[in-house]
Amino acid sequence: MGLIHPTALIDPAAELDSTVAVGAYSIVGPHVRVGAGTVIGPHCVVEGRTTIGEQNHFFQFSSIGAVSQDMSYAGEPTQLVIGDRNTVREFCTLNLGTMKEEGITRIGSDNWIMAYVHIAHDVRLGDHTVLANNATLAGHVHVGDWAVIGGLSGVHQFVKIGAHAMIGFQGHVSQDVPPFMTVDGNPLTARAVNLTGLRRRGFSDDRIRVVRQMHKLLYRSGLTLEQSVSAIAALSAEVPEAAGDVQVMLDFIASAKRGIVR
Template sequence: MSNIHSTAIIDSRSEIDSTAKIGAYSVIGPHVRIGAGTRVGPHVVIEGRTTIGKDNEIFQFASVGGVPQDKKYGGEPTALEIGDRNTIREYCTLNLGTVQDAGVTRIGNDNWIMAYVHIAHDCQIGNNTIFANGIQLAGHVHIGDWVILGGLTNIHQFCKVGAHAMTGAATRLSQDIPPFVLVAGSPPAAHGINAEGLRRRGFTPEQISAIRQSYKTLYKSGLSLDEAKAALAEEEAKAVDAAEYIHMMRSFLDMSDRGIIR
């Protein structure tokens, strides 16, 4: 194939679309599948049961589909799934899943993953996220759509970050972040909602105002968590244009296992 550099080492059992490009000295394992238009730079290693969709770009020295950094892993046939149009920059490490969880690490579509990011086993990443340099995700972390993680953010295993949330640089998370909330610091604290991000994504002023009020109910009202949930339910019932977003926040609170940063 003319799109594969002559120095690349490609296992004959791998499945690579004829329009994909593989750079010099890259290594592709036997159980790897790479979709149309995906570009793999030089010196990239892709191994394990890894499926990569269309029009991704993986830069040099990335390690994709490596075995989990988990002592319980015993060679089980777990997987890594990467969607479409993702950018994965230099020195990123993306590991396979484990049988103790879903068995699959998943990366959605249109994500921008900067250099030195680690995405551990069984992480579930949504769509349209931005991960700045040096972010470290422990195992089983869930990241919602449109999340922005500031550089050097560290996230404890099993934590969840809700859709449209944002962290400041060098934030250390050991609890969950509800949707829309801006968190920074170590120890971390909430600092309002990601209003600018919502404006850029087309949220109306009325929707942003309703989301901001929900934030105040959760963080500024002095209510207990259960009381805040009840108050949010009332706000959802009254909200016309923003009911689905308040519902997102309420649903997230119900499924939070580690508790939220509050």
């Protein structure tokens, strides 16, 4: 209890590990569970049916687990589930889910979420992502592992952003963004492969070569999407080391609902 500031209001029904720190004037509601080593800074509100893992750090003035900004929400017992080792900077808003999907907003682990980010209801955020200042994810957005979303970018509801993709500054994201690609602008345009990100994550030259070939087939070859998919599928046999990357792309395109950025 020495880690709980005396001005913090912790509901007796909340479940906090003994190593959780809570700053001055923060409020933690009755249905909240928080894992070991997590720090909740001053002036935060953590409410709703919110489960937070270990070693997270929430900076001051964040709102975690408030009800969704969905006018159809009628008080159902929905949830916010957050993984481990996430950093959530000042003035962020992470909302509960709705019953339109599984009723859960899911945040993975090791994410870097900068100031003023909004994560709406039913979002699924993967692991190791970066959301720069004022990035806004509307309801039901899915973001793959290692994706980067630039500052002041807006992501339309139900959009999917693939693993290792990068959204540039002030991106207007209204269609699905395939894995490994760098996109920006309004209207959104695919510019290139996220080479810097892939190299930082240890992609070999052969894997990068295949990713660049997938980009060429999708955006530079004049093929229809169906023709591009067939050509991409053939790359697995040519470079077995990159078969997993090819499958990531094929699975993403097969699941795209809003059409991919082209």
